[in-house]
Structure formats: C-alpha cells, structure tokens
C-alpha cells in the first residue's frame with residue numbers, strides 16, 4: 202500500500218478504483234478527530250458503527266481515553282485493513298494503533314481498556330441488514346464522496362442506518378452537499394452543521410430524534 206502524507210503530518214491512502222484519497226489532504230488525523238470523534242462526543246461504553254472503516258482512524262482515535270467502547274466496522278476491502286499494520290501514525294495515537302494493528306488476521310480485538318473493534322468484511326449495504334435495530338449510539342459515516350460513490354449516500358442507505366441507531370444517536374460525515382442532507386432529512390434525521398476543518402464548508406452531524 203502506498204501512503205500519502207497529509208498536511209498535518211499523518212498519512213492516508215489513495216484508492217486507484219475511486220481515484221480519491223481516503224482522507225482530506227489537509228490532515229487525516231485532524232479530519233478523523235475533529236469531524237468525527239470530537240464532533241460527536243464519545244462516552245465510555247458507547248456502541249459505535251464505523252461505516253467504511255478503511256485505515257480505522259475514526260474508530261481507533263475514538264478509543265483514546267475511553268473504555269468499554271463496542272465498535273463495529275464495516276469494510277469490503279481486506280487489503281486496506283492489512284495496511285493498518287504498516288501505517289505510520291502520529292505519536293499521540295501510536296499506542297491506540299498498536300493495539301489494533303492485527304485486525305486483518307483477528308477480525309475482532311479488545312484492547313487493555315476493554316474497547317472492542319469487530320470488523321464485518323463485505324458490502325456495507327448488505328452488512329447493515331445483519332445489525333441489530335435501535336442499537337448504536339454513534340455512527341462514523343465515511344464512504345468515498347457522493348460524486349464517486351453515489352450509491353452509498355442514497356435515501357435507502359440512510360433509512361437502513363437510521364434503523365440501527367438508537368433514539369438520540371448521532372452520525373457524523375464530511376459531506377455537506379444539499380442533496381445528501383435532503384436524503385438524510387427525508388428519512389427522519391435532524392441535520393446540523395458540523396465543524397469546518399481544513400476547508401470553508403462545514404461537515405454534517407445528524408441526530409435520530
């Protein structure tokens with residue numbers, strides 16, 4: 202796997218299939234922390250769905266300073282999970298990555314603070330159907346962009362994601378496209394601006410009311 206250094210010094214990957222980087226080039230670490238983990242607020246014991254796990258930044262950063270998180274990651278490409286083994290990360294999150302570097306072999310790992318990450322490898326659109334209803338407190342929603350992967354941002358997907366979230370649960374995503382927000386609103390989510398990080402436009406936070 203060829204990694205690309207982003208402006209905050211952390212590394213991301215580039216998808217040859219979608220011709221898109223896995224993170225904003227302004228900073229992979231910054232994006233995961235500011236647009237997802239910090240924007241949602243994580244509490245010990247939460248159940249988290251990582252929709253499009255990739256290199257695992259969102260979930261692995263969420264485990265920092267937390268315990269008993271129960272994280273389910275959906276991903277269809279085992280090669281990107283294998284790449285977590287060699288990913289060089291900022292020292293602030295080195296300890297957390299060390300705990301989860303062997304996910305590709307184990308598929309489920311629990312760290313020393315009882316945070317568990319369990320991966321389901323396959324098409325996330327199908328995997329969603331196997332998850333319990335009204336279950337997750339937080340969702341990191343992180344597919345490639347709507348322009349490259351429109352099927353991941355449809356009303357049908359948001360309806361399925363809505364179904365697996367608890368009442369009051371929150372979801373974060375980097376896109377603020379009007380058509381995407383409309384799809385989210387149409388299935389029942391309340392939509393708010395998330396933080397603008399590395400660009401002028403905000404990200405998006407939605408709540409299941």
Ligand SMILES: C[S@@+](CC[C@H](N)C(=O)[O-])C[C@H]1O[C@@H](n2cnc3c(N)ncnc32)[C@H](O)[C@@H]1O
Pocket residue numbers: 222223224233253254255256257258259275276277278281323324325326343344345
């Ligand atoms: C933008 S990247 C995710 C970045 C990731 N959150 C990280 O921290 O590296 C999108 C990810 O979605 C995965 N993906 C694309 N289509 C998928 C599908 N239908 N089902 C599951 N995963 C998919 C890709 O393999 C890629 O790892």
